[in-house]
Amino acid sequence: MFYKTGTDLSHRYQCRGDDGHVGAGLCIGAGGGSIDALVASQLLEAVSGQAVQAALLAEQQVARAQETVRLAVEKELDEARYAAELAERRYEHVDPAKRHVARTLEARWNAALERVAAVEHKLAALGAEIRAKPGVNPAVLMRLATDLPSVWNAAGTDARARQRLVRLLIEEVVIDIDAEENEFILLIHWIGGRHTEVRLARRKTGRFPPGRTLTAPEVLRKLAGHWPDRELAVTLNRMRCRTEDGETWTTVRVAELRDRLAIPPYDPDAEVPKTLSVDAAAKRLGVCVASVHKLIRSQTLPATQIMYSAPWKIPVDALETEAVRIELQEIAARRPRQALDNVANRSMNLPGF
Secondary structure: OOEEOOOOOOOOOEEEOOOOEEEEEEOOOOOHHHHHHHHHHHHHHHOOHHHHHHHHHHHHHHHHHHHHHHHHHHHHHHHHHHHHHHHHHHHHOOOOOOHHHHHHHHHHHHHHHHHHHHHHHHHHHHHHHHHHOOOOOHHHHHHHHHHHHHHHHOOOOOHHHHHHHHHHHEEEEEEEEEOOOOEEEEEEEEOOOOEEEEEEEOOOOOOOOOOOOOOHHHHHHHHEOOEOHHHHHHHHHHOOOOOOOOOOOEHHHHHHHHHHOOOOOOOOOOOOOOEEOHHHHHHHHOOOHHHHHHHHHOOOOOOEOOOOOOOOEEEHHHHHOHHHHHHHHHHHHHOOHHHHHHHHHHOOOOOOO
16 A cells, blocks of 8 residues: 555654653554555445446536537537638628728638637547547446455455555545544545545554553562663653653663662573564564564464563574464565565675675
């Protein structure tokens, strides 16, 4: 699918400012799956039986309007030809000795002939425009309205086939955000100039569930020693915890509170078995963070959390399992050809290979 927006729709990033704040805010984002499903539903609705009937009715109205215009132009042509014939007869019956009258009648005849030529050109252009439009077969359109949902939802239909179907009807989709209603606003620009506005509720991500609110010291007592101070700051900010003076957490503030609580710092060599974060696992597997989260949700990649909203701990050995390799192959197969070409272009070819 193709969208125009100022925000990234496929990833969610942690923001880090110049003052050292990490995880204090999240870039605005949306899951591409929910938006694709909404646009697909609008597309299937646009080619439903009622929509096709409405399109056929509109096409008939347009055809009748064009026929009315064509008949009007033909009537205008008849009037122009009659005026030209009348001017010709007047010129032929004038006395040649009356040169001034003859020149005037000749000029009127020439003007009448020019008007005839202009109206004939107008009628020819109108006929060519009507003939250039493709013919509409109601039976074919109704069959398409019945079959397209089956084709769209078929297991054998790949993403590229769906994209080709979308491009036949949709020019672009512009996405905006209604902060007050916490909704995405999708403006669908259809081929032909029509527009449709639909709304999609935003997920309230990054909020700790009600009833599980913990204080910063409680979070540190659970997580400190398992993650570096930077990850702890990210987790505290994600849980909407604040310092005593209402500020967001930084690595320095986490270290100060950890020292007051007499909690030892994180030792990366002390963990057995060795684990990785989601970011590190994504880098090692060569995929995006969203793909790693998808592997975790499908239980293909085993991972644990010490507590809700804490960073995931992924065993290093789990990255080498056969199930993960199969999923990585499927992810690579779904990548657009342009992305694979860019990877190939960035690869350095060694001499002799």
